[in-house]
Amino acid sequence: MTAAGDERHQDGCVGILAGGGPLPGQVAAAVSETGRPVFIVAFQDFAEPSVVERWPHAYVRLAAAGAILSHLRAHKCRDIVLIGPVRRPSFRDIRPDAEGARILARLGRALFAGDDGLLGALVRVLGEEGFTVRGAHEFLSRSLGHAGPLGRCVPDENAEADIVRGIEVVRMLGRLDIGQGCVVQNGVVLAVEAMEGTDAMLARAGTCRQPGDGGVLVKLCKPGQDRRADMPTIGPRTIEGAVRAKLAGVAFEAGGTLLTDPQACVAAADAAGLFLYGISGTNAPGS
Amino acid sequence: MTAAGDERHQDGCVGILAGGGPLPGQVAAAVSETGRPVFIVAFQDFAEPSVVERWPHAYVRLAAAGAILSHLRAHKCRDIVLIGPVRRPSFRDIRPDAEGARILARLGRALFAGDDGLLGALVRVLGEEGFTVRGAHEFLSRSLGHAGPLGRCVPDENAEADIVRGIEVVRMLGRLDIGQGCVVQNGVVLAVEAMEGTDAMLARAGTCRQPGDGGVLVKLCKPGQDRRADMPTIGPRTIEGAVRAKLAGVAFEAGGTLLTDPQACVAAADAAGLFLYGISGTNAPGS
Numbered sequence: 001m002t003a004a005g006d007e008r009h010q011d012g013c014v015g016i017l018a019g020g021g022p023l024p025g026q027v028a029a030a031v032s033e034t035g036r037p038v039f040i041v042a043f044q045d046f047a048e049p050s051v052v053e054r055w056p057h058a059y060v061r062l063a064a065a066g067a068i069l070s071h072l073r074a075h076k077c078r079d080i081v082l083i084g085p086v087r088r089p090s091f092r093d094i095r096p097d098a099e100g101a102r103i104l105a106r107l108g109r110a111l112f113a114g115d116d117g118l119l120g121a122l123v124r125v126l127g128e129e130g131f132t133v134r135g136a137h138e139f140l141s142r143s144l145g146h147a148g149p150l151g152r153c154v155p156d157e158n159a160e161a162d163i164v165r166g167i168e169v170v171r172m173l174g175r176l177d178i179g180q181g182c183v184v185q186n187g188v189v190l191a192v193e194a195m196e197g198t199d200a201m202l203a204r205a206g207t208c209r210q211p212g213d214g215g216v217l218v219k220l221c222k223p224g225q226d227r228r229a230d231m232p233t234i235g236p237r238t239i240e241g242a243v244r245a246k247l248a249g250v251a252f253e254a255g256g257t258l259l260t261d262p263q264a265c266v267a268a269a270d271a272a273g274l275f276l277y278g279i280s281g282t283n284a285p286g287s
Numbered sequence: 288m289t290a291a292g293d294e295r296h297q298d299g300c301v302g303i304l305a306g307g308g309p310l311p312g313q314v315a316a317a318v319s320e321t322g323r324p325v326f327i328v329a330f331q332d333f334a335e336p337s338v339v340e341r342w343p344h345a346y347v348r349l350a351a352a353g354a355i356l357s358h359l360r361a362h363k364c365r366d367i368v369l370i371g372p373v374r375r376p377s378f379r380d381i382r383p384d385a386e387g388a389r390i391l392a393r394l395g396r397a398l399f400a401g402d403d404g405l406l407g408a409l410v411r412v413l414g415e416e417g418f419t420v421r422g423a424h425e426f427l428s429r430s431l432g433h434a435g436p437l438g439r440c441v442p443d444e445n446a447e448a449d450i451v452r453g454i455e456v457v458r459m460l461g462r463l464d465i466g467q468g469c470v471v472q473n474g475v476v477l478a479v480e481a482m483e484g485t486d487a488m489l490a491r492a493g494t495c496r497q498p499g500d501g502g503v504l505v506k507l508c509k510p511g512q513d514r515r516a517d518m519p520t521i522g523p524r525t526i527e528g529a530v531r532a533k534l535a536g537v538a539f540e541a542g543g544t545l546l547t548d549p550q551a552c553v554a555a556a557d558a559a560g561l562f563l564y565g566i567s568g569t570n571a572p573g574s
């Protein structure tokens with residue numbers, strides 16, 4: 001995008017393609033605060049009615065690309081944000097409309113190759129259709145975790161070593177398009193995240209902890225991950241999960257992680273004596 | 288070991304250091320069939336009484352290395368087999384005896400570096416103490432899964448592609464000393480095994496399956512893994528888990544995987560229409 005392109009769209013309606021969770025509503029609120037109108041295209045079975053129904057919206061099936069594009073065009077949305085989790089569709093359940101079938105043919109195998117393949121391809125197709133796909137973080141900059149400790153607690157030496165090991169593991173998970181997180185305790189990888197998501201992984205890590213203290217959840221963007229399509233998020237539920245798993249803290253990628261409710265996250269972490277630590281290229285332990 | 292060394296020990300008592308599960312008993316039976324006596328050193332809290340108490344045995348704590356070595360020496364065991372899962376100890380819970388403290392100092396950080404580090408170091412120390420550590424597979428050759436399909440079912444084209452992806456993932460898990468298995472469905476990595484073990488991973492894979500058929504459990508030795516210390520095992524419970532997760536089959540490393548009850552495994556797989564497929568260097572899909 002050129003600056004001129006940014007200029008041209010800056011007062012138009014922003015289209016939000018909404019999956020689950022509270023973030024679509026937070027993006028809508030943040031956009032609205034800048035004075036721009038929003039329109040939410042809510043993915044049926046994924047978007048939460050209580051979140052999207054406070055804004056102008058329409059429900060569509062995930063594969064009804066024709067319907068999605070007409071809603072966006074009817075509301076003159078040029079800027080688009082994809083936000084909130086959806087499950088990957090299967091060929092059998094997808095039932096595309098006519099426009100959807102055309103786009104599916106274009107996406108091809110990328111649809112089934114992994115999250116990155118799918119969402120990256122979606123961003124590319126929307127771009128080819130004349131839309132500008134924005135990252136949620138462009139609107140939610142206040143919710144972006146910064147480098148260093150967010151609350152009162154900081155990682156000790158053991159936790160720093162676990163963060164270093166976790167970074168190594170998650171980078172490799174990302175290269176294989178598997179997942180974004182793992183839990184490490186005293187050098188032992190307790191749990192690795194794939195399709196089950198972070199909450200389920202945290203619950204499991206609690207049950208297979210090794211004797212002794214410590215443990216860190218490490219969550220990072222995949223290398224080369226398109227932040228406009230899928231950013232790691234941390235919310236109060238993540239902190240609760242880390243507390244239940246008796247972890248020492250949570251390390252995330254500074255500037256690359258959305259906190260769904262930053263104040264609540266920090267308050268919960270402080271109350272439990274957990275660190276919340278933003279890793280950047282320059283402050284990563286061991287770098 | 289030289290042939291002369293093998294000669295010297297071939298009629299002595301075999302010492303079995305026993306963790307959990309049925310395999311210690313199966314090794315004892317296989318050794319006994321060759322006419323050699325056995326003595327089981329059963330790790331307290333891990334070895335199953337119903338398994339070990341049918342043989343000459345003594346219970347010891349995992350870190351009571353002095354007690355372990357005296358039992359082995361008292362029964363003139365020169366050949367040793369380590370078999371059956373144990374959890375990694377922590378410095379806090381380990382309470383070594385005097386000999387144990389000496390050996391722990393020798394093991395040092397390897398104890399906490401990951402399974403390979405710990406068990407590999409243990410094999411080395413036992414070798415230095417004058418014992419010959421044998422692989423369970425040397426006695427249980429009939430329980431070693433061979434290359435190709437074990438039962439009636441064979442992987443289809445989709446399953447072969449999932450096996451290729453699974454091999455890539457598990458090799459990398461192994462290089463990072465994380466775990467031995469993963470579940471792949473139509474190219475998507477559903478679940479990755481760390482400390483929770485294969486059964487828990489299979490249960491999870493069932494809950495986060497993507498729409499559509501298929502899915503393969505891939506289980507492999509870690510690269511460079513010492514087979515005398517820790518071999519992947521597959522038992523009837525593994526097959527049950529794969530059936531419940533609606534998988535198409537199980538792929539394992541031919542010659543490098545112990546089947547705890549080969550006949551029951553094949554019967555259960557055949558009954559459920561699941562393949563059980565031994566991967567070797569020459570018949571791996573994609574090779």
